[in-house]
Amino acid sequence: MEEYYSLPQPEEISEREKEDAMGAYLMMFAAVAIGLPLPIINLIASFIYFYINRKKSKFIHFHSLQSLLSQIPTTIINWGLVVWSVTIFFKDDWKLTPEFWGYAIFAGSATLLYFVYGLIAAYKARQGKMYYFLFFGKIAYEAAFKVDTNSQKIVSEVNKPPF
Numbered sequence: 001m002e003e004y005y006s007l008p009q010p011e012e013i014s015e016r017e018k019e020d021a022m023g024a025y026l027m028m029f030a031a032v033a034i035g036l037p038l039p040i041i042n043l044i045a046s047f048i049y050f051y052i053n054r055k056k057s058k059f060i061h062f063h064s065l066q067s068l069l070s071q072i073p074t075t076i077i078n079w080g081l082v083v084w085s086v087t088i089f090f091k092d093d094w095k096l097t098p099e100f101w102g103y104a105i106f107a108g109s110a111t112l113l114y115f116v117y118g119l120i121a122a123y124k125a126r127q128g129k130m131y132y133f134l135f136f137g138k139i140a141y142e143a144a145f146k147v148d149t150n151s152q153k154i155v156s157e158v159n160k161p162p163f
Contacts, residue, residue: 010128039078
């Protein structure tokens with residue numbers, strides 16, 4: 001049986017930790033803040049934020065990893081749209097096909113969905129609460145709260161997410 005550290009309760013988390021966890025989700029606005037429409041900037045900003053803040057606390061580690069992991073598919077989808085758009089633009093007879101518009105709508109919907117969930121997660125993190133994304137919540141939880149078997153702090157399985 002795997003062992004997990006117990007989850008911190010909102011009153012046990014410092015204001016600084018809450019702000020740092022919230023900031024992990026706000027990395028999605030990194031490219032917008034510097035005025036570039038390149039989705040890779042968001043991913044790089046999320047990775048740097050995760051790398052710098054992962055050792056501060058398990059709460060911050062969870063939120064920054066979940067933010068980073070959820071940024072990857074959004075970046076890939078948007079990068080595909082950017083490459084496709086540039087390819088079309090440099091053709092002699094550039095024409096926007098129905099397939100392109102379908103993919104553009106898909107990419108826009110995925111980005112909007114990510115923004116909505118990211119803002120909800122940022123709000124929850126600021127309150128000191130855990131918020132689990134569908135695919136990435138369990139991975140982030142496992143990485144942040146799994147007890148190292150070499151450690152002396154073995155705790156029983158408590159507050160495991162509902163997966």
